[in-house]
Amino acid sequence: MGLVAGLLLLSACKTQSNKYTIKGELSNLDDSVLFLGHQVGNMPVFDTIAVKNGSFSFSGETNSPMIANIMTADRKSGFPVIIEPGTIRISGDADSIMAGQVEVSGTPNNEALKKFMDIQKAFIPQMQALQGKFMQARMSDDSLTIDSVQTVMDSISNIITGEMEGFISSHPKSIVSAIALQNIMMQMADSTVENLYAGLDTSVQNSSYGEQIGTKIASLKKTGIGQTAPEITLETPEGEPFSLSSLRGKYVLIDFWASWCQPCRVENPNVVATYQKYKDHNFTILGVSLDRDKEAWEKAIKDDKLNWHQVSDLKYWNSEAAKQYGVQAIPANFLIDPSGKIIAKDLRGKALRDKLAEVLN
Secondary structure, eight states: OOHHHHHHHHHHHHHHHSEEEEEEEEETOOSEEEEEEEEETTEEEEEEEEEETTEEEEEEEOSSOEEEEEEOTTSSOEEEEEEOSEEEEEEEEGGGTTTTOOEEESSHHHHHHHHHHHHHHTTHHHHHHHHHHHHHHHHTTOHHHHHHHHHHHHHHHHHHHHHHHHHHHHOTTOHHHHHHHHHHGGGSOHHHHHHHHHTSOHHHHTSHHHHHHHHHHHHHHHTSTTSBOOOOEEEOTTSOEEEGGGGTTSEEEEEEEOTTOHHHHHHHHHHHHHHHHHTTTTEEEEEEEOOSOHHHHHHHHHHTTOOSEEEBOSOGGGOHHHHHTTOOSSSEEEEEOTTSBEEEEOOOHHHHHHHHHHHHO
8 A cells, every 4th residue: 555545544544533423303302402411531511512493413523432411401301322433313202301212323332322221221110119119118117018129129120230241241342331330330249340341342441431440340359258348537527536447346337328318318217227226236337428518417317316436528429438448329338247357248128137137146
């Protein structure tokens, strides 16, 4: 190949490699704007997309695939899209955005994203119904129904996780697999996470999403079953430093939570009941809050009757303890034995009570 021809080919490849175009048709969408939101580092960035007669088009360039959201003008509803080279096509009804009925297609990662979302959609109605029953049972303090509903929900969650594992294994070159793994890795055994990550293509492992997973895996290894729990020293609501190591000699549940976390607040009555049952049996709890508002934190402690040791650095997701333990979602917990070894993780409801009955009786 001649030098000129080679340079022309290289130029053509560079021109085509980074450009993307979003073309959309949404019925019942007034002339207005949509917002394309994504992250650049830790900063949110929003591009404006003009809409005319339900149609819109937007072009740009990207150095690598990234997840973004297209949102309505009021930013109250939207849907995910993978920004990547090529023509991304969007169709559907604007009135169905909240129901997740908008179709995104046209590029490999967006086709994979559709399959990924379809896995979750299949279980949404059933899970919503169960969550409604769970909340009603919680309000009426119906422990038998709470346990039975929780068992069914856990079973469905396990099915979803299994489906996700299959998706990740069958899409090793898709950035969506890294995003999926980020979403579910806290529900998986550490060895499963490592195996799924190892099966991803190097291009996905080296993406920003893949690198985040690699960092989390390193953290998980430090907090795996059998490992010594890393020290935590943070301030109590009274402003006094308190250390996890001061509880050595007891079974300790390290409970990561926050006042703003609704699932945490729903789980708190179960944790309170468990504490009351076992607090005189060489067991205690260390609550680690991811709050940033001290008053909200203190109010939640009082309202939920969390009468055990509580600490926080009020740094939200930048909590040093959360980073150290690889916590990506809350509620999250770690059960440690009197020697300081981690013996269980992420115990909820009946599973927490059963594990404590096993080790304390």
